[in-house]
Amino acid sequence: GAVVSQHPSWVICKSGTSVKIECRSLDFQATTMFWYRQFPKQSLMLMATSNEGSKATYEQGVEKDKFLINHASLTLSTLTVTSAHPEDSSFYICSARVTGTGRSGNTIYFGEGSWLTVV
Amino acid sequence: AQSVSQHNHHVILSEAASLELGCNYSYGGTVNLFWYVQYPGQHLQLLLKYFSGDPLVKGIKGFEAEFIKSKFSFNLRKPSVQWSDTAEYFCAGGGSGNTPLVFGKGTRLSVIA
Numbered sequence: 001g002a003v004v005s006q007h008p009s010w011v012i013c014k015s016g017t018s019v020k021i022e023c024r025s026l027d028f029q030a031t032t033m034f035w036y037r038q039f040p041k042q043s044l045m046l047m048a049t050s051n052e053g054s055k056a057t058y059e060q061g062v063e064k065d066k067f068l069i070n071h072a073s074l075t076l077s078t079l080t081v082t083s084a085h086p087e088d089s090s091f092y093i094c095s096a097r098v099t100g101t102g103r104s105g106n107t108i109y110f111g112e113g114s115w116l117t118v119v
Numbered sequence: 120a121q122s123v124s125q126h127n128h129h130v131i132l133s134e135a136a137s138l139e140l141g142c143n144y145s146y147g148g149t150v151n152l153f154w155y156v157q158y159p160g161q162h163l164q165l166l167l168k169y170f171s172g173d174p175l176v177k178g179i180k181g182f183e184a185e186f187i188k189s190k191f192s193f194n195l196r197k198p199s200v201q202w203s204d205t206a207e208y209f210c211a212g213g214g215s216g217n218t219p220l221v222f223g224k225g226t227r228l229s230v231i232a
Contacts, residue, residue, distance in 0.1 A: 034219045034220070041227075043209065043223065043225045044222045045222075046221070049219055093162070093163070095220070107153075107168055108213070108219075110162055110163040112161075
């Protein structure tokens with residue numbers, strides 16, 4: 001099946017620094033990827049929709065200047081948490097939709113997630 | 120606006136018991152529905168999906184779900200749970216094209232021996 005990979009899986013950073021998380025579609029092209037955030041014992045909350053070659057679409061309440069999203073190619077989207085603070089500590093998950101028919105078609109697949117801890 | 124709601128926050132079952140997790144959706148257009156499972160410390164995995172056709176959908180690991188349009192429901196079922204089914208289960212829905220999924224709050228399933 002389709003595979004979406006995130007890197008890094010775990011990252012610890014100091015308050016005030018920036019952290020970049022990568023999301024790759026390994027065996028398909030994704031014009032659109034989605035970034036979610038999951039707090040412990042809570043559901044996934046959509047942060048933004050990442051569109052290849054254009055600006056991301058952010059959900060209400062998500063600071064676009066703090067959570068920079070770049071989708072420079074059809075297989076890579078990056079999320080950069082700028083000037084991170086402890087309250088940004090969370091589990092960040094990306095996903096991408098496989099289009100077309102077939103067993104994997106029209107299904108959104110998720111990356112493994114990235115744990116961010118800001119100290 | 121589209122929304123997905125899961126009724127049960129935490130379900131505790133004994134092994135071999137039958138499972139049914141509720142999911143209701145609210146969506147004005149074409150609806151695609153999914154059930155995902157998240158085992159402790161792992162990422163989301165797709166259990167099953169419904170787009171159209173037969174409303175009874177069979178997924179992996181013995182799970183199935185039934186789409187009942189009149190009730191706006193897409194409940195997940197398994198006739199006999201195992202200890203290894205202990206996980207968080209998320210119902211999600213979304214339209215076609217490049218619209219994102221909207222998730223329910225999740226249901227934690229604990230299976231005890």
